Amino acid sequence: KVARAIRLAQEDRLEKxxxxxxxxxxxxxxRWFQARVVSMGPDQAGYVLVEHQSITNQKKDQLERLATEERFQKIFESHSAVMLLIEPESGRLLDANFAAExxxxxxxxLLKKMSIQEINLLSPEEIGKRREEALAxxxxxxxxxxxxxNGEVRNVEVYSSPIxxxxxxxxxxxxxxxxxxxxIxxxxxxxxxxxxxxxxxxVITxxxxxxxxVNPVFEKTTGYSREEVIGQNPRVLKSGRHDGPFYEKLWETISSGETWTGRMVNKRKDGAFYTEEASISPVYNSSGEISSFVAVKRDITQELALEEQLHQSQKMEAVGRLAGGVAHDFNNMLQTILGYSEMGLEGISPSHPLHLSLSEIHTAAERSADLTRQLLAFARKQTIxxxxxxxxxxxxxxxxxxxxxxxxxIHLIWKPAHKLPPISMDPVQIHQILANLTVNARDAISDGGTIHIESSAVxxxxxxxxxxxxxxxxxxxxLKLTDDGVGMDSETLDRIFEPFFTTKAQGEGTGLGLATVYGIxxxxxxxxxxxxKPGLGTTFQIFLPCLDKQIEGERGAKAKPPLLKGSERILLVEDExxxxxxxxxxxxxxxxxVIATRDPREAIRLLQDPSLSIDLLMTDVVMPEMSGRDLFERVREIRPEIKCLFMSGYTADVITHHGILEEGI
Known part of the structure; x- marks a missing residue:
């Protein structure tokens, strides 16, 4: 072939x-060689340029590249991973393997006739940008x-690079x-x-x-940061309130594959105790073995405090109802004792042998009446x-x-606030509160001390x-009263407002002072x-609601009428x-x-007789057949002009609204 090309060139017939x-x-x-024959043209007829060079290295590279491409094609087609060859400018799919199919x-x-834009759901502009990033x-x-x-959309991770x-x-x-x-x-x-x-x-352990x-609530509840407790044992929260068997039982329960639920007292980073309700469960791995434990806990400290407040409030309310009922029955007996002892004292001279005995009876009855008044104050049944x-x-x-x-x-210091808003209250009750709190503070102070009383608006x-x-x-x-006395422990604090509870020696107190304050x-x-706290004194702080409007003028108390004798006709109704x-x-x-009857219905019948002249109706308030208030309403229908005087040792919610006298009564 070379010789023929040379002859043609010599004859100037080699076209290229x-x-x-x-x-x-x-x-x-x-080894590989390349021969090249070139005609020198008509000017140099008969002359031929012949080049001969070794192309062994180039040929080896070419064969190796072809082998590589062949291996790539085999891998490309048979690999289980989805593979695509994409033309970067247009996005056309040049090839796709069987896994892609x-x-x-x-x-x-069909894939080789498609472009990547027909598969990728991003906009063509976005797809073009991504191809440029891959190419670069x-x-x-x-x-x-x-x-x-089939229309299904799948999320794919694509590794793309230029080759x-x-x-x-x-x-x-x-x-x-x-x-x-x-x-996932x-x-x-x-x-x-x-x-x-x-x-x-x-918490996960x-x-x-x-x-x-640990989650953020753990950090907020305990005061420990996540970094401080990771790798630590939960005993970092141990309060000392539970014994060893408590924790042994807990660990035994969760290690056996069961869930432990209960309450525990733990300690915060600052040393404060808190109570939490916890559920601790085992977590299993794919082999069915316990790999960890998860605890879900809730801080119920405040909730327990509120429950205790409610319990205490309900207890005090129940005791108050009992105290009010006892005071009512006791008052009926005291009325008789006081009345007859007064009549007896008026009927004899001070030198009479019975005068001293009657006087002692009367004094004891008055002290008992004071007790009933305190009971009524605690029960919130006193009329104010x-x-x-x-x-x-x-x-x-x-x-x-x-x-x-x-x-x-004892030094008494009074610090009044400037310009307090007005309140609505019986001033006698202010005196009762201060007297009881001050006496309580006095008894808590030994060898001199100080009592601070101060007011404020909040x-x-x-x-x-x-x-x-x-x-x-x-x-x-x-109204705040503070003393520097011996103070009280938590057990005493829980009971100080209970009637008849006292820490004083027998005979030194009735146990009704603070109960009276509470009721008022x-x-x-x-x-x-x-x-x-023991050794640190005591502070009582009382919050009283302000009036909704400014003072328009204080209502003065009506002067009590003098006790006068008379000759009028009175209808007296009392069931006792x-x-x-x-x-x-x-x-x-x-x-x-006086015309007297124990039956309210008999009183109505008597007043229906127009010939019977009655100037005043005196009636008990609490009676089994009909209340004094109902009796008065019935009587007013018969005789609208009649006056009525209510009498009772237990008037709250009958002639009063929550113990406050209604207008006109």
Whole structure:
């Protein structure tokens, strides 16, 4: 072939250069050569340019590249991973392997006629940007949504990089279906987010009990940061309130595969104790073995405090009802004792042998009457006459009396606030509160001390009232009394407002002083708080609601009419025979004409007789057949002009509204 080309060139008949590649191997080496024949043209007829060079290295590279491409093609077609060859400028699919055919649901021939834009759900602009990034090798891994032939959309992770093929760079892409993995990751993120944002405290430990995870509520509840407790044992929270068997039983329960539920007292980082309700469960791995434990806990410290407040309030309410009922029955007996002892004393001279005995009876009955008044105050059943007043003025009026109560060895300091808003309250009750609290403080102080009394105005918000479920937001004036006495322990504090509870020696107190204060405060829709510790004294703080409007003028108390004798006709109605007999004797002694009956219906029948002249109806309030209030309403229908005088030792909620006299009564 070379010789023929040379002859043609010599004859100037070689139209174009002739090139020939041929092997020339020996036993030790494979070699390739290239021969090239070029005609020199008509000017140099007969002359021929012949080039001959070794192309062994180029040929070896070419053969190796062809072998590589062949191996690549075999791997490309047979690999289980989805593989695509993409033309980077247009996005056309140049090739796709069998795994791609299986994954996308299109045949390989159809895939080779498609572009990546027909599979990728991103916009063409976005897809073009991603191809540029892959071609420039600035990004190698992408996550795309790809649509399959059946319309299903799968999330895929694509590793794409440029490779040279036939002198140009194509994008070689390996596609992994990560739909399930993303769903698992999303589920994991949802679970982590839920745990992180849960209102409960969540702790995860390994099977040995070392803390592996805590959520933010744990940090807020305990005061420990996550970094401080990871790797620690939960005993870092141990309070010492539970014994060894308690924790042994807990560990035995969860180690056996069961869930432990219960309450435990733990200790915060600052040393404060708190109670939590916990549920601790084992967590199993894929082999069915316990791999960790998870504890879900809730701080119920405040909840327990509120429950205790409610329990205490209900207990005090029950005791109050009992005390009020006892006081009512006791008053009926005392009326008889006081009445007859007074009549007996009036009928004999002081020198009479019975005068001293009757006087002792009368004195004892009066002391008993004081007890019933205190019981009624605690039960919030005493009848009061509230007035619009300035708390500072009411306190100032009692200071001299308080000084006599505490003696000269105790210093009394009064710190009034400036311009308190007015309150509506019976001033006598202010005196009762201060007298009882001051006496209580005096008895707690030994060898001289100080009692501080101060007033202030406060505004309670919803947040302020969260710790005490009985308190309501609003404007209040406060009365605070502080002593530097011996103080009280927590057990005593829990019972100080119970009637007849006292820490004093027998005969030194009735146990009704603080109960009376409690009842008065509650009757006036107020609140009382106590703070005391052994050796650190005691502080009582009372919150009294302010009036909704400014003072328009204080209502003065009506002057009591003098006790005069008369001759009018009185209809007396009382279901207790001994009280009825006493009333008849007392009224007749004062000169009145008395018609008496134990039956309200009999009283109505008598008043229906127009010939019977009655100037005044006197009736008991609480009677079994008909209340005194109902009797008066019936009587007014018959005789609208008649006057009525109610009498009772238990008037609350009958002629009064919550113990406050109604207008006109």
């Amino acid at each position: 250069p002739f090139t020939l590649e041929y092997p020339c191997h020996d036993e030790n080496e494979q 299986k994954f996308y649901g299109y045949s390989r021939n 090798k600035t990004v190698e891994c992408f996550i795309f949504p790809h649509r399959l032939a 040279p093929i036939d002198g140009r760079h194509l994008l070689f892409s390996i596609v992994h279906d990560i739909t399930e993995r993303m769903e 990751e999303n589920e994991r993120e949802r679970l982590i987010s839920a745990i992180e944002q849960a209102a409960e405290c969540i 390994d099977k040995e009990g070392s803390i592996q995870y 006459s509230p007035k619009i007043l300035d708390l500072n003025d009411a306190v100032a009026d009692t200071l001299k009396m308080l000084g006599r109560l505490i003696g000269e060895d 505004s309670l918000s919803e947040e302020d009232c969260e710790a005490n479920r009985n308190m309501r937001p609003g404007e209040y004036v406060t 405060v509650k009757q006036n829709e107020g609140y009382i708080e106590v703070d005391s 025979q001994v009280v009825l007999d006493l009333g008849v004797r007392l009224l007749k002694k004062l000169g009145y004409h």
